[in-house]
Amino acid sequence: MTTTSAGRRRSSPRAILAALLKYLSLTLAVVAVVLPLAAVLLTSLRTSEEATATRNPLAAPDDWFNLDNFAIAFTDGQMARALWNTAFILVFSLLGTVMIGSMAAYAVDRFRFRMKKAVLALFLIAALVPSVTTQVATYQVVDGLGVMGTRWAPILLYAGTDIVSVYIFLQFMRSIPVALDEAARIDGANALTIYWRVILPLLRPAIATVVIVKGVAVYNDFYIPFLYMPSADLGTISTALFRFKGPYGAHWEVISAGTVLVIAPSLIVFLALQRFIYSGFTSGAVK
């Protein structure tokens, strides 16, 4: 382990060597991250003859502005529809997650009632059950609700099984002084008004965290749309991209373009919200 400070020991040869190794290891990591992505990006800019010709996958494309593959991927891959479906699912699942999570946290944190411990335990124990293990039976529940093969199936599943957000809200709610509730109560507000007018606006930072963490998970999820929305009309970003595998099996330039199209929004959101994204994930997983 070469953990060296650039501190006062900078001048000693050993420290210089350690610093060198540190930057070398970091550079290697960056190369390992970028290399597979760069190969796909470069391929997405090639013509089909260029892509089939056996040549170095990291060679520069003949024309850096060849966007034909993106056009093919976007139209043939029904990406516009996939984006629309994903956005629809995203908006409603986020809405549901925020409402359900904050209501549960409000009830548990601000009220004293019998079986409060039991309710908390129910949420706790549920956090132990990885949803991937229960899909065989969840499938039957979704079927029984009559939403199979509609966009409501993933929306219900995303909104209904997110224990992490309950914890993020619970954690944050504890830092909101009860005096505020009491002041509102003296002014004649009932519990619903307090929740809606006092608590929810103050939860904004927690809502932002939940929206980021959950949004990334929903945008990237493959399993649930694949299982519950098999129809091609209901493709999300993930399942629409997955369908490229058949018809474009050998056309790596088109598959690559589709892949780049799916990654690009993540990159843009990441660059725009970098700071919040890190802290969101830290509190999402740790708190």
Add this chain to the structure above:
Amino acid sequence: MSAPPLAQARRSRAPSPGSPARSRRGPDDIRVAAGGRGWTPWAFLLVPLAFLAAFTYLPVAAMLFYSFTDWDGFSRTQDFVGADNYVELLTRPQLFRVFAVSLFYLAGAFVQLVLALYFATVLSFGTRLGNVFKGFLFFPYLINGVAIGFVFLYFFQPGGTLDTVLGALGVGPRLWLGDPDLVNTSLAGVSVWRFTGLTFVLFLGAIQSIPPHLYEAAELDGASRWQQFRHIIVPGIKPIIGLSAILAVSGSLSVFEIPFIMTGGSNNSETFVIQTIKLAFTFDKVGLASAAAVVLLALVLLVTWLQRILVPQERVEQS
């Protein structure tokens, strides 16, 4: 996003020292702001509890029930077959093969923890372009799983990117995904590529919450960086290392997406979840698949429980 395990959730209930929430644990529970009627909290809990029951508890109960039947998922009859499904699972050699596959991902998870710990430590102390490196390391975690699958299908192609790069170093081409002895190593490598960033960011956050004066004191005492790592950082972030370890083990048992997208489970790369999904939805053996899922769930719970016993959750008092 995996749910936090019990250990973590429970620890989080204790407010950090000095936070205003501390007083709520007193017997009078002065934080409770409720007035009057007893049904108000239930009105708020109605929908959350309904969802919790419908999508967690009902499936778990149903799964247990199905696991004792021969149900195919369609017919009206569900014949009770006792423990037959479990017996069939345990006597099938395939079951052990999918567990052998998990071991590759477990090894990958170990590599991931070590890499994340190394980079988190290195980037916690004045590094030029620290935020840039941080961004590069974390970004793979945000990429769509199907996109990652395609990126690496292309990367591992015969004569593809990896062969080209290794060729420059004098290593011959391999069938990264076609060779049954190599496929799981390749796939576990993809999983390391994808998840190291998340573990890294968790470790980084934990290291940054260690009070800086501890390092200053250690430095005055003449402690080397390695000694600081060994005696300040590792003990300081132990709970997060423990959490990451359980996530790693339960994650290696429930691998699905990447091998399903990249190989469809062929060439020896079938994982437990791929097998279960195939049993249930391709071969219509819901009863048998449920038994498999119950076994998986039991294993995950066992791992979490073992972690609670082996790594006692001492609360980190931040000075």
